[in-house]
Amino acid sequence: MGYCGQKRTASWRLAVLAVVFVTGLAVLAVALHRVQVVETSAFTRDQVRQSVRRVQVPGSRGRIFDRNGVCLAENRPSYCIAYYVEELRKRGKWQHTIDAVDADIDRLAGVLGVPRQISKQRVAAHVRQSLPMPLLAWRDVEQVTLARWAESKEAFPGVDIYVQPERSYPQGALAAHLLGYVGRDRPQPRPGEKVHFYLPEMRGMAGIERQVNAWLTGVSGEQLIRVDARGYKHTVWEGRPEVAGHDIRLTVDVAIQRALEKALGGRRAAGVVVDPRNGEILALASAPAYDLNSFVPAPSMGVWNRLNKDADMPLLNRALDGRYAPGSTFKPVTAMAALLSGGFNPEEPYVCDGGFVLGTMRLRCWNTYGHGTIALRKAIEQSCNSYFAHLGYVIGYDAIYAEAHKLGLGQPTGIDLPSEARGLLPIAGTKERAKDNRWRPGDTCQIAIGQGRLLTTPLQMAMLISVFANGGTLYRPHVVWREGPGEVVRSMGWPTGAVARVREGLHDVAAAGTGRRVRVRGLEVAAKTGTAEYDAGGVRRKNTWVTAFAPFGQPTVALAIVVENGESGGLTVAPMVRDVLVAIFGEPEPAPDEDTPVPAENAESRGD
């Protein structure tokens, strides 16, 4: 057999090789056991981490209703045209996919006949950062555009309708400041959860939308998306479902709110209507207002700038944040302070000769001829400055301060709405420190008639008159409905007799005094007018007020209205108050034999 026959390759060498092979296989088996059995959970976790994305899905936002169930804010479906980039993906560089989507948007814009809403930069950012999410190319499209899309959708794979809830205010501009508006933000992630993507959530930015945002906002749910190595969506699991937010019921009455806003008209004005029995806000308005729906989905730059630059400052909520000298509407406080200080006799006559002189200072009464001999009840009715300045001088500032402070002036009322002004109730010492000027009796007289450095908000004045309406309880105002009695801030502890005397005066104001224009047939109203002068860049302007409550016997409504730059409280504001009261209580047709209630236009009615 020649060379084939010799056998010098020893068999033990084959055995050595066998041992080497078996050792090699054993090494692999042990290594695989470590990776696949011992450490498998770590690798599984790594795999999940690199391929699963968590998407936060917000719950739908709760609606807002008035006290009678009329809807003030709800959600409407907003139809968007969305690109699902997966289906337009191109091989190779990302730029190819971006170009393809961008070109397709141009093509679709031509078919739909609408201009593009998103730039190529936006497309690129979407592809790079939130690939598995729908790319909203057109938001809130009109029906006709949807119809055009439906006709030609076969030609556009990867494009679909995406419905997004959008805030809607069925009452338009009604209660704009009260309701506030929403913006878009990412939902709050649960603690310890890493979220990769989110669908934006509506978030209240002002007013009640902001105040009770947490209640209106639901609990965001989550979707889990498995993505491939390039980030494209592969599979979707429904994770935790989202929970819808709660609806909310307000104390506001749409009918009263509408009447109040109609009464205010377009002037710079504000009004608050409150239930004096419990502090429920029935209406709260600031004028001029703006259409809430122009703020959806978010105020555009144009709208925002226009509102911001408007000299009338429509974005300011004057009812809460406007600060005005109360003028004569403060006089009931002075009267009450006097009645509570010992030794004051409300029947003691005082002679008004058209002014009040204290040293070198002379405070003019609005009636330059003077009111003649006058006592408390008549002084309230006629709103006599001389009388109340004198009264202030007699009882001193401390007594006035104590009563005004107890009535909540100079402090926030604690209403459940954001950004409320405190107003200003001067402490006797502050003037001294601030201006290096002593507190003089003249300052006290100014405050006594609601002038000087005293500043109040319409809400504070509405709450103040409510205390006179209900006989001595200061409630915390609120706009969110709740069952049960109102929250008492303070019981004044006023003697019944004392408060009755002030109420008599207020009754007379509406019946025969400066506030006669508030009169409504068949309704007993109590009111107080006010006209506060202020210096607007060298020009004397007047903020005009009326505070009122009705019916006089068992008041169910108290209100305060202020109009900037008015004529006088009695002329400018009283008819507005009357309109509101008519809307609330109605007014019977005049009996044929009754006199026309329209008061004569005379000097008296001009005053406050």
Added chain:
Amino acid sequence: MLKRFTERFRNLNPLLLACMAGLTAIGVAFVYSSCSVREDPDLQMLYMRHAEIGLLGLALCLLAAWTDYRPVLRWSWLFYLVSLVLLVLVPLIGEETMGAKRWLFGIQPSEPAKLAVIMLLAWLFSRPEGLRGVWVFLLTLVLVGLPAVLILLQPDLGTAMVLAPTALAMLFAANVAPRLLWTFVLAGVLAAGTLLGVIYAAEKAPMPQERREALIQATHLRPHQVKRLQVFLFPDKDLHGSGYNRRQSEIAVGSGGRWGKGYLKGEQYMLGYLPPSVSSNDFIFAVLAEEAGFAGSLTVLLLFLGVLSSGLWVAFRCQNDMGRLFCVGVVSLIFSHMFINIAMTIGIMPITGLPLPFISYGRTFMLTMMVALGFVQSVSTHGREAEIGF
């Protein structure tokens, strides 16, 4: 006539044949898995190519088994020369893919070249006793070195390197210049150790950037080879770059767990984290291990154990040097491929582009391996004639 025909197959090694067929069937199944996610319809049919070549390979295997290996091996110097010519032709007229020229008319000449080297060495070492000295050792170095350098130039480091353990195993089995052999092995181990040491030092030791680069330069490795070694030494260094494949294949194997995720349910290749360009060939084991788990991995290891042990059994039963050495060469080659491939998949060896025999998609390699096992079967059927003849 028919009796003479079947007579020849009487001594076929059934375990070897069964394990080979089993591995090939597993290969078809998991090539199907990995190519099913491809978008290109041609690439989706990759598993059919694999099955076709498996059947063709089986036919060639039986043909080789039927043929007497001795006259074939006597002509092995001719195969060797043809292989060399083809390897020389590759850089001249070969087809280039992904920066490497490996193909010539649709085949990879480097694969049959491995078989030619084994055949040539088996023939050479089975020459009379006087031809087993130092000179034969040096001649072996030249004979192995020539194709290795040509393959290295393609460049295909893995295929070139896998010749080394194969040749060493054959030198060991044939007892050629034992002292020189051990010196050589020792030198090789030292060289590999030094290389890794240099790369480790260049990364970790405090030194200026230029010195680092100079050190890397001194290894004379290509940049991607340096990167692979760095990935091996520092697995977490560049997970999104050069370390990506290693990391993803390890995740695939590890997340498979004990029993796997189920057939066609592997996520790593389906989601593309394991790049589709490698999932059906070099990293097919990752696909298998993810879908079939540790159980599947062990099955594959056992089938390879069957191939290796029955190959060695054939060698043991063979009564002549040539047949024994040929079998040793073939099983060593298969073992080297398998060990390096699986080890790199789970990160215990640096990444080298070596296919897993019978399972990875790769037609030339598949045919070569099956023909090689065919000749091992031929050793099984014809090698025992010597014992009958005496």
